[in-house]
Amino acid sequence: MSRIRVVLALIGIGLTFSACGYNTIPTLQEQAKARWSDVQNQYQRRADLIPNLVATVQGYAAQEKNVLTAVVEARAKATQITVNASDLTDPDKLKAFQDAQAQLTGALGRLLAVSENYPDLKSNANFLALQSQLEGTENRIAVARRDYIDTVRAYNTALRTFPTVIWAKTAFSGERPMADFTASEGSEKPPTVKF
Numbered sequence: 649m650s651r652i653r654v655v656l657a658l659i660g661i662g663l664t665f666s667a668c669g670y671n672t673i674p675t676l677q678e679q680a681k682a683r684w685s686d687v688q689n690q691y692q693r694r695a696d697l698i699p700n701l702v703a704t705v706q707g708y709a710a711q712e713k714n715v716l717t718a719v720v721e722a723r724a725k726a727t728q729i730t731v732n733a734s735d736l737t738d739p740d741k742l743k744a745f746q747d748a749q750a751q752l753t754g755a756l757g758r759l760l761a762v763s764e765n766y767p768d769l770k771s772n773a774n775f776l777a778l779q780s781q782l783e784g785t786e787n788r789i790a791v792a793r794r795d796y797i798d799t800v801r802a803y804n805t806a807l808r809t810f811p812t813v814i815w816a817k818t819a820f821s822g823e824r825p826m827a828d829f830t831a832s833e834g835s836e837k838p839p840t841v842k843f
Contacts, residue, residue, distance in 0.1 A: 669812035673820045676803035680826055681733040683796035690789040691726070691749060697785060698723045698756070701778045705759060708769040712762045715755075722748075722755040736800075739827040746829060756782065793829050800826045 702716050709716075726748040735741045760779065763769050770776075804825040806812040816823065 669806070670815050670819065672806050672812045673803070673815055673823060676799065676806050677823065677826075680736065680796065680799040680803045683792070683799045684731070684733060684736055686792040687789070687796050688731075690785060690792045694752075694782065694785045694789065695723055695727050697778060697782050698752075701759070701775075701782060704772065704775045704778060705763065705769065708766045708772070708775075709762055715758050715762050719752075719755040719759050722752040726752040736826040737824040742827040742829070753786075797829055800828050804828075 698719060702719055705712070706716060729745045729748045731741050731745045760782075763775065763779075807816040807820075807823065807825055
């Protein structure tokens with residue numbers, strides 16, 4: 649009879665710990681890291697498209713060298729700033745990454761606006777394909793960022809709510825909330841293009 653009680657007690661303890669939220673924090677943390685990898689993947693995809701886009705535009709718009717130079721420089725800066733999973737709790741590093749990506753987004757917007765002055769470029773199949781891929785990538789970036797934001801929100805909430813707050817204060821006391829994306833200053837206004 650006592651063996652049955654011991655077994656039942658062990659089962660009860662196991663069920664208690666499995667439902668107590670202990671695994672929630674590391675699970676959500678790993679999900680957030682995976683979502684961050686998705687964000688980086690989409691930014692890298694955009695960075696990979698830019699040299700082809702610039703080369704295509706160069707053939708048509710040689711006099712727009714300053715716009716092309718700005719895109720190339722913004723791409724270089726954006727690819728130099730990296731944020732790995734261990735940096736996700738540092739809002740300053742995430743902000744620097746976000747600012748560099750916003751600068752690249754603005755430069756690309758000016759580049760695409762320049763194309764409006766070149767009818768031959770607008771009808772070039774390579775340019776149209778690259779433009780379409782870039783637009784698709786911008787949408788993928790938005791989705792990846794949204795997914796990351798949702799996952800970070802769930803992780804940060806788990807660090808502060810019951811019952812996972814118990815584990816956050818004891819077993820995972822070294823874990824800090826992860827930084828979130830914020831809108832870049834001035835992002836509510838479309839970029840201005842001057843010819």
